[in-house]
Amino acid sequence: MTEDPERDGARMSFKGRMAYGDYLGLGDLLTSQHPLSDAHDEMLFIIQHQTSELWMKLAIHELGAARAAIIAGDLQPAFKMLARVSRIMDQLTGAWDVLRTMTPSEYTQFRHILGESSGFQSHQYRMIEFVAGNRNLAMIRPHEHRPADAKALWDEALRPSLYDSVLGQLRAAGFDVPARDRLDQPHQPDPAARAAWLAVYRDPVRHWSLYDLAEKLVDFEDYFRRWRFNHVTTVERIIGFKRGSGGTSGVDYLRRMLDVVLFPDLWEVRTEL
Numbered sequence: 001m002t003e004d005p006e007r008d009g010a011r012m013s014f015k016g017r018m019a020y021g022d023y024l025g026l027g028d029l030l031t032s033q034h035p036l037s038d039a040h041d042e043m044l045f046i047i048q049h050q051t052s053e054l055w056m057k058l059a060i061h062e063l064g065a066a067r068a069a070i071i072a073g074d075l076q077p078a079f080k081m082l083a084r085v086s087r088i089m090d091q092l093t094g095a096w097d098v099l100r101t102m103t104p105s106e107y108t109q110f111r112h113i114l115g116e117s118s119g120f121q122s123h124q125y126r127m128i129e130f131v132a133g134n135r136n137l138a139m140i141r142p143h144e145h146r147p148a149d150a151k152a153l154w155d156e157a158l159r160p161s162l163y164d165s166v167l168g169q170l171r172a173a174g175f176d177v178p179a180r181d182r183l184d185q186p187h188q189p190d191p192a193a194r195a196a197w198l199a200v201y202r203d204p205v206r207h208w209s210l211y212d213l214a215e216k217l218v219d220f221e222d223y224f225r226r227w228r229f230n231h232v233t234t235v236e237r238i239i240g241f242k243r244g245s246g247g248t249s250g251v252d253y254l255r256r257m258l259d260v261v262l263f264p265d266l267w268e269v270r271t272e273l
């Protein structure tokens with residue numbers, strides 16, 4: 001007999017009630033894909049970017065809350081949120097497998113219609129970098145035509161970063177680590193912080209929370225690097241060494257970005273252990 005879920009108690013009528021699509025705003029979400037060409041693969045391209053932006057939105061939500069928890073000295077919830085961010089980055093990395101199914105022949109059918117738009121102009125991507133502590137103020141310029149996005153990045157650049165909040169925990173534990181004078185710059189290797197991390201990594205049992213916190217950041221950066229690496233490889237596979245639609249040298253630019261380090265102290269300390 002065919003299943004009738006109503007007999008099992010499922011609600012089948014939603015007149016005047018909130019249903020799944022109402023709660024999730026699916027009316028807007030599923031009508032926000034507007035291909036500008038007839039190319040079959042443009043839908044893939046749009047949805048891949050949109051879903052990435054949704055996951056980035058969640059990552060920003062989690063990173064901001066993790067930072068607030070760390071500042072409050074409430075580390076357990078921060079561990080949970082940072083672990084989630086790493087899973088999100090992993091999810092984003094896995095998503096390249098879908099995009100990789102698009103060949104250069106397919107992409108060239110609609111690449112011209114993108115004009116100069118590029119993921120380079122993703123303000124949420126910059127926000128993730130800025131929250132983590134990789135603050136390159138030049139990256140705000142492409143957002144000046146949208147004052148709210150530019151302002152959000154400026155505001156973020158002047159707040160203590162996630163890593164600054166972690167340095168605050170080192171200080172709270174008695175380590176002599178100075179606060180940064182310029183919050184709006186990327187984190188540079190700092191000998192005092194590295195000495196503190198060395199003590200933490202040499203005696204994890206004594207400094208377990210700090211040790212755990214450091215490893216959560218390294219996890220996050222590790223997954224972030226995998227995303228970058230998969231991006232540049234996918235880009236090379238699809239456009240070779242053509243210039244990017246955003247105007248950069250393309251693969252050469254993206255390869256340089258592979259060398260950007262979010263938390264230099266935490267990587268450098270490993271050499272000394």
Ligand code: HEM
Nearest residue numbers: 048049052118119120122125235244245246247248250257
């Ligand atoms: C056919 C697929 C793709 C190609 C060919 C491509 C190509 C490029 C290129 C060449 C750049 C360098 C900037 C430029 O000159 O345009 C770039 C940057 C970027 N792309 Fe993609 N991309 C693709 C898909 C994606 C997807 C799905 C995302 C997810 C949101 C994404 C996010 C980014 C971000 C965030 C940057 C800035 C990276 C940085 O400045 O470090 N891209 N992309």
